[in-house]
Amino acid sequence: MAAHFLVIENLGKTYPATGSATNPPVFENICFAIEKGEFVCIIGHSGCGKTTILNVIAGLEDATAGNVFMDGREVKGPSLDRGVVFQSHALMPWMSVFSNVAFAVRSKWPDWPKHQIESHCREYLEMVGLGHALQKKPAELSGGMKQRVGIARAYAIQPKMLLLDEPFGALDALTRGTIQDELLKIVQATRQTVFMITHDVDEAILLADKIVLMSNGPYARIAEIVEVTMPRTRTRAEIHHDPQYYRIRNHLVDFLVNRSQHFAGIPTANDWKPPLVRPGLTVSSPASM
Amino acid sequence: MMRSERAKAALISVLLFLVFVGVWHIATLPKESAMAATSGADAEYAALMGKGAEKSGGFPAPAQVGKAFVTYLSDPFYDRGPNDKGIAIQLGHSLARVGLGFLLAVLVALPAGFTIGMSPLLMRALDPFIQVLKPISPLAWMPLALYTLKDSSISGIFVIFVCSIWPMLINTAFGVASVRRDWLNVARTLEVKPLRKAFMVILPAAAPTILTGMRISMGIAWLVIVAAEMLVGGTGIGYFVWNEWNNLALPNVIFAITMIGIVGMALDGLFGRLQKLVTYRE
Numbered sequence: 001m002a003a004h005f006l007v008i009e010n011l012g013k014t015y016p017a018t019g020s021a022t023n024p025p026v027f028e029n030i031c032f033a034i035e036k037g038e039f040v041c042i043i044g045h046s047g048c049g050k051t052t053i054l055n056v057i058a059g060l061e062d063a064t065a066g067n068v069f070m071d072g073r074e075v076k077g078p079s080l081d082r083g084v085v086f087q088s089h090a091l092m093p094w095m096s097v098f099s100n101v102a103f104a105v106r107s108k109w110p111d112w113p114k115h116q117i118e119s120h121c122r123e124y125l126e127m128v129g130l131g132h133a134l135q136k137k138p139a140e141l142s143g144g145m146k147q148r149v150g151i152a153r154a155y156a157i158q159p160k161m162l163l164l165d166e167p168f169g170a171l172d173a174l175t176r177g178t179i180q181d182e183l184l185k186i187v188q189a190t191r192q193t194v195f196m197i198t199h200d201v202d203e204a205i206l207l208a209d210k211i212v213l214m215s216n217g218p219y220a221r222i223a224e225i226v227e228v229t230m231p232r233t234r235t236r237a238e239i240h241h242d243p244q245y246y247r248i249r250n251h252l253v254d255f256l257v258n259r260s261q262h263f264a265g266i267p268t269a270n271d272w273k274p275p276l277v278r279p280g281l282t283v284s285s286p287a288s289m
Numbered sequence: 290m291m292r293s294e295r296a297k298a299a300l301i302s303v304l305l306f307l308v309f310v311g312v313w314h315i316a317t318l319p320k321e322s323a324m325a326a327t328s329g330a331d332a333e334y335a336a337l338m339g340k341g342a343e344k345s346g347g348f349p350a351p352a353q354v355g356k357a358f359v360t361y362l363s364d365p366f367y368d369r370g371p372n373d374k375g376i377a378i379q380l381g382h383s384l385a386r387v388g389l390g391f392l393l394a395v396l397v398a399l400p401a402g403f404t405i406g407m408s409p410l411l412m413r414a415l416d417p418f419i420q421v422l423k424p425i426s427p428l429a430w431m432p433l434a435l436y437t438l439k440d441s442s443i444s445g446i447f448v449i450f451v452c453s454i455w456p457m458l459i460n461t462a463f464g465v466a467s468v469r470r471d472w473l474n475v476a477r478t479l480e481v482k483p484l485r486k487a488f489m490v491i492l493p494a495a496a497p498t499i500l501t502g503m504r505i506s507m508g509i510a511w512l513v514i515v516a517a518e519m520l521v522g523g524t525g526i527g528y529f530v531w532n533e534w535n536n537l538a539l540p541n542v543i544f545a546i547t548m549i550g551i552v553g554m555a556l557d558g559l560f561g562r563l564q565k566l567v568t569y570r571e
Contacts, residue, residue: 078480084478
């Protein structure tokens, strides 16, 4: 256990019911782990509790059951060790692009002198290609640029782990492609540990090392974990030439269309371990993680 | 396009004003028959009362009011005893009272509104009190204020304080309570300290709503000060109006009314500008 970077143990969430009725849990007995430097995507239909899991890892929400450990310490409340990129970018509209990032940087290193904060922020905004828009207000930016600022803000505090809550969901396909490329480049260069929610199968295959598949709620569970068995040096331009790409893609789409409903409404066994799947290669079960 | 539109609007405004003054002038022309009838006993009575003849002409004509404007605006700062001060001095007294009462209200309403806005429990607990206190005419507090404070000037300030506190308190609480969850979550993930969060996140996020409350409060305060000064007396534009009414100097009353309107407009404009300053586009 101690070897894993992030460990999620028997996580469950039940929302309080109105009146005397009891609600079934949205999800229960969620167990998985993330290694340092790993990029993990989670895919599932709306309402299966993906965002809740991410919020629990971020420390923004409490689970009803189970624990999360990062780097051997239990996650209790939000921390600067985990940077979050929000679905709605969540930039402060009254601050400039630069100030938004500087606000985060100053939170992490309150003792830094002004020039150090400035050069640090500039570096991260240039990394996402926004070196020219430092003094713009978020309202003056396109959706893609806003989300880039969000990524820069999360990255700039140099967190141990990055949590992305469907960051490109609201973007058009072209913009999404460009930002995916940029994120891929940055993540490959920094070996950042990332946990990301997405609805986009192609996005998951492009970015992830492992893809966690969640079944539908109530009683949502991790149905299986798919390993993306392609070299990490993949690019968006070439990835679809790899024969392995379509095997993985078909497997994921099959899951979302058909198999994701199989577990809905069935309580999850305490010792449920999702199988680790390598589509087109071998199937090893249950996951040895 | 925009400029010509604006010029047209200005032109229409001026025309409307001229029409208004014209109609006013015609309506207040001395009536022949009435003048003729004012003979005998009436004329004698008028003579007995001194300058009575001038005043019995009824509603003042624009020219008389214009004369009052010239007289008062040409020397706004004179001070000839308690009942005869320049208009600027009277307005200054009123503005000082409004300013002081308003400032005190800000000092109470902003922190209180912040606290209430942060705590749904407090918000619910205090809601009945606010709902009962809010609709009370601030002038109804005057007897209590005079009795406890024993000073008419301070009582005036207290009345302004009471009337301007509610819109600010309610708007601040509402603004603080409805700060976007996302922004608070950002602050939480960045482990921002409570005080820094209050000033860097919550205050700017709620500022437009708070400023709206301040603008409403200032409007009400300016409405109330006239009535309060009529009641309390001594100085101020409200007292000036009442005093001129007692002198039966209606041109001066009309002049004072106009000044109240202009100052009120300026105050509202000031807060409108402040509001624009803190408003952000999402």
